[in-house]
Amino acid sequence: MKTVNDVLYPIDAALAWAALLFKLPSLRRGRREPAGVALCLAFAFIATTFTLVIPPVYATVDDLIGTKNIAVLISQCCVICYTVSIQLMLLFWAYPATDAWRRARWRLIVGVLVLPCMVTLFLLADANDQRTRDFVAHYAGLPVYSVYLLLYLSAYMVGRVDIIRLGLHYAPVAGRPWLRRGLYLTCVGGTLGLVYGVARAADIVGARLGADPHQWEILAQVGAGGGVIFTITGLTIPTWGPYVSRALRWLRRHHDYRSLYPLWHALVTASPQIALDPPRSRRLDHWDPRDLQFRLTRRVVEIRDGMLGLRPYFDDNVATIARSLGEQAGIEGDDLVAAIEASLLRSALDSMAAGESMQPRRAADHEPTGAEDVVGETAYLVKVAHAFDVSPIVATAVRTADSRRRTAANAASSRSTR
Known part of the structure; x- marks a missing residue:
């Protein structure tokens, strides 16, 4: 036996x-x-x-x-x-x-x-x-x-x-x-x-x-x-x-690089000048054989450039609504901040695409958030990108703010015709 x-x-x-x-x-x-x-x-x-x-x-x-x-x-x-x-x-x-x-x-x-x-x-x-x-x-x-x-x-x-x-x-x-x-x-x-x-x-x-x-x-x-x-x-x-550590670091970087794609692509589409290279299909972008660390760092920089360019379009109402929705959902800390920033970005991109006028006075009201080092900054922007891509809070905040804005515009229009 x-x-x-x-x-x-x-x-x-x-x-x-x-x-x-x-x-x-x-x-x-x-x-x-x-x-x-x-x-x-x-x-x-x-x-x-x-x-x-x-x-x-x-x-x-x-x-x-x-x-x-x-x-x-x-x-x-x-x-x-x-x-x-x-x-x-x-x-x-x-x-x-x-x-x-x-x-x-x-x-x-x-x-x-x-x-x-x-x-x-x-x-x-x-x-x-x-x-x-x-x-x-x-x-x-x-x-x-x-x-x-x-x-x-x-x-x-x-x-x-x-x-x-x-x-x-x-x-x-x-x-x-x-x-x-x-x-x-x-x-x-x-x-x-x-x-x-x-x-x-x-x-x-x-x-x-x-x-x-x-x-x-x-x-x-x-x-x-x-x-x-x-x-x-x-x-x-x-x-x-150590080779395991190196492989895990590569996988983590690759995950972050892929996770940033939806936000990066949206920002580059709105402001092509921020990108070193033009956007490609998601599959080709994910498996680019060039140095991953350089591409990840470059993507973080390009996202930050795009976010700075959108600050004049930020709407305080969107931030207020997103914060309220996030707190109701039990979200806190960096996750809440990321959801608010994603909501502002989504709203700003919609405003920019619709040709709405910029609001320069609001640029100073929204100082950039994130971390002081590249690793922390990348981790924070991954949270923003994830919320930007899939969070229901972002969609609801933008939709609610847009509805309130239209209602206010209609009310103002009605008063002006009387």
Whole structure:
């Protein structure tokens, strides 16, 4: 029967090999820093570990070497080496080289001492029935293997706790945001590793008490497999995370650029002289391959130029009505200001298109609003553009003000004819 080993462990192995291939070029390009070497070793060890415990690979390795369950011994020795490698990497990240080597010494000594003891105890355990999916749970009750497992878990758990401690100590002072996030993810991976360790310790105790360790085998497998996914992500994210930030910034700029189009197009149509380039179809405009940051900045400037040109057409009544409608709808802050400005712009564009006379006295009554920096200004104008394009408050304010203006004009006309 297939278990988590058949699904999660191949994923872990693939991720670890990919991470190793991803990081190896950095060693070839420049000076081989101890932290970089330790990181590559960690990926190599954990990739080997999870490759060996994939059931078909497990059986093949046993057949090639001629010893039943030898794949388990190799994989668990690799786990110890992987744990020590991450400890060394974190030490070289957190401390100067001399201090890091001093702190690394006892960790290396523990690793060197534990591995031969593990090999000796494993070979003495007489675990000769091949178990490709539940080896530990099946043999946890064997006296010699229990000692082996206790030694392995002690080294593993101490290493996991040390990784979590180092990660939590260094993360708050890490200068780069993605390095800080990576360290926290590594700590999450270490915590899931502790779940694996506790489940394996329960195998020893449970077997002694007559319980069936298979009942919680899923916890050990998910703790090991899930912990490695978080750890690999955390250890590689400082390298590829900035590219994610760059992509997110591009997507945000592209979203803002597209969002500004309705307002920009309306203003350019009314005042073509404000545009560096003539307007095009919305689809062609959205996928212009030229520098997006320049085009976005240019669009913000052109919108502001167009808004300044419309100020003489602003109608105070429109602003009053829009404010009242917005407050009734529960809108406040920048959203309310944006809705008012969008209403003024819509009304001004209608007045300009109808050939109505300008009202210079009102230009000074409506000082430009927005932010002092380009990012804040862009965010504010996106709100204005959205309200201009879809807000019912804008349409209602303009329609109401226009109706009142016509009513007032008709009343004035009636008085003048009497």
